Amino acid sequence: MNTYGISAIYRFELAxxxxxxxxxxxxxVISTSLYFVVFGAAIGSRMAQIEGxxxxxxxxxxxxxxxVLTESISNASFGIYMPRYSxxxxxxxxxxxxxxxxxxxxxxAAATKSIMLGLVILATAxxxxxxxxxxxxxxxxxxxxxxxxxxxxxxIIGLWASGWEKLQIVPIMVVTPLAFLGGSFYSISMLPExxxxxxxxxxxxxxxxxxxxxxxxxxxxxxxxxxxxxxLFLTLCLMxxxxxxKTGYRLKA
Amino acid sequence: MQSIISVQxxxxxxxxxxxxxxGVDLEIRRGEIFALLGPNGAGKTTLISIICGIVxxxxxxxxxxxxxxxxxxxxxxxxxxLVPQELTSDAFxxxxxxxxxxxxxxxKPPNPAHLEKVLKDLSLWDKKDSIIMALSGGMKRRxxxxxxxxxxxxxxxLDEPTAGVDVELRRDMWNMVRSLRDSGVTIILTTHYIEExxxxxxxxxxxxxxxxxxxxxxxxxxxKLGRKQLTLYLQAPLQQIPAQLANRQLELSPDKTQLIYTFxxxxxxxxxxxxxxxxxxxxxxxxxxxxxxxxxxxxxVSLVHxx
Numbered sequence: 001m002n003t004y005g006i007s008a009i010y011r012f013e014l015a016x017x018x019x020x021x022x023x024x025x026x027x028x029v030i031s032t033s034l035y036f037v038v039f040g041a042a043i044g045s046r047m048a049q050i051e052g053x054x055x056x057x058x059x060x061x062x063x064x065x066x067x068v069l070t071e072s073i074s075n076a077s078f079g080i081y082m083p084r085y086s087x088x089x090x091x092x093x094x095x096x097x098x099x100x101x102x103x104x105x106x107x108x109a110a111a112t113k114s115i116m117l118g119l120v121i122l123a124t125a126x127x128x129x130x131x132x133x134x135x136x137x138x139x140x141x142x143x144x145x146x147x148x149x150x151x152x153x154x155x156i157i158g159l160w161a162s163g164w165e166k167l168q169i170v171p172i173m174v175v176t177p178l179a180f181l182g183g184s185f186y187s188i189s190m191l192p193e194x195x196x197x198x199x200x201x202x203x204x205x206x207x208x209x210x211x212x213x214x215x216x217x218x219x220x221x222x223x224x225x226x227x228x229x230x231x232l233f234l235t236l237c238l239m240x241x242x243x244x245x246k247t248g249y250r251l252k253a
Numbered sequence: 254m255q256s257i258i259s260v261q262x263x264x265x266x267x268x269x270x271x272x273x274x275x276g277v278d279l280e281i282r283r284g285e286i287f288a289l290l291g292p293n294g295a296g297k298t299t300l301i302s303i304i305c306g307i308v309x310x311x312x313x314x315x316x317x318x319x320x321x322x323x324x325x326x327x328x329x330x331x332x333x334x335l336v337p338q339e340l341t342s343d344a345f346x347x348x349x350x351x352x353x354x355x356x357x358x359x360x361k362p363p364n365p366a367h368l369e370k371v372l373k374d375l376s377l378w379d380k381k382d383s384i385i386m387a388l389s390g391g392m393k394r395r396x397x398x399x400x401x402x403x404x405x406x407x408x409x410x411l412d413e414p415t416a417g418v419d420v421e422l423r424r425d426m427w428n429m430v431r432s433l434r435d436s437g438v439t440i441i442l443t444t445h446y447i448e449e450x451x452x453x454x455x456x457x458x459x460x461x462x463x464x465x466x467x468x469x470x471x472x473x474x475x476x477k478l479g480r481k482q483l484t485l486y487l488q489a490p491l492q493q494i495p496a497q498l499a500n501r502q503l504e505l506s507p508d509k510t511q512l513i514y515t516f517x518x519x520x521x522x523x524x525x526x527x528x529x530x531x532x533x534x535x536x537x538x539x540x541x542x543x544x545x546x547x548x549x550x551x552x553x554v555s556l557v558h559x560x
Contacts, residue, residue, distance in 0.1 A: 002327070008357030012346075019345060087341030091400065094305040094335050095358040096327040252309050 005097040009105025010112075013079050017113050024075075024113070025120060028067045032121050035063055036128040039185060050187050051218040056129035061212040062184030063125065068118045068143065069150050069179050069204065073171050076110035076154030081167055084158070084250070093252065099245025107151045114147035131215065138223075139214035145230050146207050152237035159250050178204045183212075188220045203233055257283040257408060257439045258304065263313035265299050265463075273299040275463040276313070281408075281441060286434050288454035288471075289443045290553055296463045297443040298338060301410050305335045318407060331359055334406030336397050338413045338443075344386035348377055348396055351385060352403045359404035371402045374429060391422045398429075409433065411442040415449060427453055447553055451475075461557050480547050483514040483525060488538040495535050501528060512539070 017024055040056035047055040083089040092102060125131070133139050161167040182204030188196050199205050200221075210226025213219035219226065244251070258281035265274040273296045281287050291297050302308040304315050306326060315322045320329040343351060352368050372378045375395040380388060385396060394414070401409060411430070415423045430453060434440055444450055450457055451471070458468040469477070490509040501524070502515040512532075516523045532539070 002360040004357045004360050004362060008354050011357075012343075012350075012354050015350070016345075086343070087337075087339050088343055090305075090307055090335070090337050090341065091355060091358060093307045094330060094333070096330040096360050097358065098327075248309050252307065 002095075002097045002101055005095060006101050006105045006108075009092070009102065010109045013106060013109030014112065016079070017075070017109075024071075025117065028071060028117055029120060029124050032063055032067060032124055033128070035059070036125060040128055050190075051216075053216050053218065054129070057131040057216070058187075058212075059185055060122070060125045060129065060131055061215050062182075062208050064118050064121050064143075065146065065182075065204070065208045065211055066179045066184050067121055068114045068146055069175055069207075070171055071117050072110055072114040072147050072150035073154035073157060073175055075113050076107055076151040077158035077161065077167055077171075079106050079110055080155055080158035081161055089251070099241075102245075103152075103155065103241055107148065107155050110151035110154060111144070111147040114151060115143055118143050118147070133215050134217045135214040139211070142207070142211045142214055142226075142230070145234065146211070149230060149234040149237060152234065152241060156237060156240050156244070159244055162250075175204075178202050179208075183208045183220060203229060206230065255283050256280040257318055258441070259316045260300070260304070261314045263300070263303065263315065264311045265296075265303060265308065266311045273463055274303075274310075274313075277460070277463070277465055279458060279465055279468065281439060282456070284434065284437060284439055285455040286430065286440045286442070286453050288450035288457045289441060289460060290447065290450055290457060291443075291460035292557060295460045297460055298412055300460070301335070301412055301441070301443065305333055305410060306330055307335075327360070331361075331404065332407040334401035334404065334409045336401045336409070336411045336414060338416065340390065340393050340397065342385045342393060342396060342400075344384070346385055347382050348372065348385060348388075348399070349381040351396065352399050355400040356403040361404045367405065368399075368403060371399050374432075375399050376425075391418055394418060394422075398426075402433075406438065408439045408441070411440065413443055413445065415444070415446060423449075459553065459556055467556060474552065475546075481516055481523075482545050482547075483516065483528075484543045484545070485512040485514070485532075485539040486510065486541040486543075487512060488540050491537060495537075497535070498528075498531060512537075 036056065036059075039059055044055035044059075049055070050058045083092065157167065157170050181199065182202050183199070188199045188205060188209075191199060206221060206226040206229035209220040210223050210230065213223045213226070243249070258279070260277055260279040263274050263277040264272070266272045277296070277300060279300075289297050289300070299308060303310045304317065304322065306322060306329075317329040318332045320332070322329045346354070349368075349372075352371065353363065356364065356368065369378065372381055375398060377392065377395055377399060380392060385393060388396065394417075398411075398414070414430075415426055418426065427449070430440055430442070442449070442453070454471050456468065457471050457474055459466050467474075487510050491505060491512065492509065494503050494505055494512075504513045504515070505511070506513065514525070514528060516525070
């Protein structure tokens with residue numbers, strides 16, 4: 001096991017993040033604050049409680065997930081796409097480091113950033129709305145699992161993308177809609193029955209539902225199902241990555 | 254002598270169907286400077302990329318210091334340093350950060366003293382805190398070399414190391430490569446500058462259209478294929494070469510003022526003395542003479558064109 005190699009990639013990626021700390025941390029914090037001002041304070045004050053939780057507090061887990069999902073994907077996809085684009089990937093490929101170790105370095109760093117970001121948003125939210133966390137351990141577990149899973153997903157996108165455009169297209173066209181429609185701002189029980197059924201095909205529903213349960217003990221789907229679906233998606237990503245390194249897809253001619 | 258790199262029947266066919274390597278066999282000796290020459294698209298970079306693990310071979314095998322590059326990729330790759338042809342570096346990193354990254358990536362524990370030495374040898378020490386983006390092209394090239402040397406490789410690949418580098422820096426690099434060789438590192442370089450191979454290499458391999466067409470000691474190659482020419486600048490123009498001299502390798506320049514004699518450097522008797530005697534017998538006088546040896550470049554061009 002090349003632990004020095006893993007740590008070199010990990011620290012390189014974190015250093016990249018710290019160079020642009022303002023951009024990478026402040027902008028999600030600002031946009032989240034805007035959501036709280038608009039949805040939490042302005043609109044939320046006129047809305048009834050949802051399943052016993054005030055609307056402002058209700059959207060906290062969803063907003064954190066929204067940022068964690070998009071940031072995990074953009075961080076991890078950029079992290080591996082950039083060296084492919086600039087050509088510096090040659091060094092990683094010629095180093096005595098296995099595919100799995102490369103993934104641990106890049107995805108570990110991206111997930112770390114997402115977890116930190118999630119915690120920062122959590123702290124920011126606390127300034128706007130009072131809330132308490134019923135199951136803090138589960139909250140952290142869901143945060144870590146989601147960050148890892150979507151960083152893996154981002155890593156796959158970063159390998160698949162053959163241009164900057166493709167790098168953006170999945171987060172914008174797929175992930176953002178899924179996250180918005182996945183119950184960030186509402187409980188899916190508020191939807192008409194037909195759309196509730198459709199929503200169950202959205203993997204993000206399970207993530208947000210499980211995460212919200214760890215806060216308030218209320219959820220759209222059973223927490224066990226949420227956990228199961230998260231693991232399922234994690235496993236899928238791992239399988240795709242295993243295949244990528246086995247075949248050299250987009251990495252080696 | 255023991256081979257440090259052994260390439261056997263290496264074939265590479267790209268997805269496009271282009272066959273870049275058509276069964277390459279090559280032995281690199283421990284501690285030598287080996288120059289790989291060949292025209293563009295001959296397969297030089299493909300060969301190096303396969304040995305270094307960047308490109309997968311279609312078939313065939315490669316060992317580096319006795320380790321199979323696929324089955325024992327960790328052992329094999331940790332011996333190898335690569336300076337690629339393209340200048341690719343992380344523009345926003347400092348020189349110091351990037352060499353530390355490279356060393357870690359290759360699984361070596363931190364060693365600031367070694368990295369300091371590498372940077373000092375490459376005259377980069379005073380730039381260690383500079384961002385790579387701010388460096389000149391020649392300095393970036395040296396940063397690439399520093400990265401490749403950061404993990405103390407036994408084998409160093411230099412793919413076109415002096416492309417786009419000014420004359421002075423090229424000399425510096427040659428000296429650096431020689432001192433590396435003196436410290437026991439085996440060096441394989443590809444180059445377009447035949448002068449470079451002539452200056453540096455112990456042995457020379459020529460690759461053309463995916464096949465190694467020749468591997469030879471540089472001196473042997475020069476002797477075997479080298480021809481010398483003697484040019485005589487005549488006192489008075491000569492209308493034609495006298496019939497008695499027709500059996501010699503003589504040519505008259507178009508302006509009839511120079512007589513050119515081609516001879517083989519390998520032969521014991523070059524025939525110069527008897528030629529000069531014959532010339533004076535025929536009353537052909539000359540004011541100056543000049544001998545020249547064919548360069549590796551001419552040898553190379555004639556080799557590639559024979560195919």
